[in-house]
Amino acid sequence: MVDIKILAIMKRDLAIKMLKTYPTGIKVLFTHQLENWQKSLDQQDVLCFSQTTNHNETTTNISTLKTHQPLKLSSTSVTFNLGGILNASLTGKMIIDYFKVNSRLNNNIRVFLVDSIISFVITKKIPMSINLADSIATYIVAMFPSEVKVRF
Known part of the structure; x- marks a missing residue:
């Protein structure tokens, strides 16, 4: 089975073997898109999830490297920090905990994530x-690597 983790490390020759029954144009287009996507993954920072315990209460801290620091919104004095937004609510903490356990988000959790962001x-x-929507999507993909950023 080929999933996101496999695609992230797949080499060009293996992709071509996988697509052996497809026309050459499809192979070229797929390998080109795969390589571009893999390069974009290399540019993303790795998120560190750490857990600390205080008096039987567990909190999740999410820290990122410089390129994913909070986004200062030019039109307001508000800073957009997805980790901060999620850690500020029980729903957000549930989303983070779900991802830590399952390494992916299901559709229901995605709805909670979107609701949390929209509410903020x-x-x-x-x-x-x-x-702003593009920046938020980038933050989501950085925080939850199994998610895929799609542009319409």
């Missing part, structure tokens, strides 16, 4: 833009 954006009266 509305509460802080942040004007939504295509650039």
Whole structure:
């Protein structure tokens, strides 16, 4: 079975073998897209999930490297920090815990994630833009590597 983890490390020759029954154009396009996607993975920072325990209470700390530091929104004085947003609510902590256990998000958890983000954006009266949505998608993919960023 080929999944995201396999695609992330798959070499070009193996991809071509996998697509042996497909036309050459499809092979070229697939390997090109695969290589571009793999390069984008190399540029993303690895997230560190650490757990600390205080008086029978567990909290999850998410730390990232510099390229995924909180996003300062130019139109407001608000900073967008996905890890901070999720750690600030029980729903967010549940999302993080679910990902730690399952290494992926299911559709229900994705709905909770989107609801948490939308709630933050509305509460802080942040004007939504295509650039902000793209940045949020990048944060989601960085925090939850099994997720795939798709542009429409």
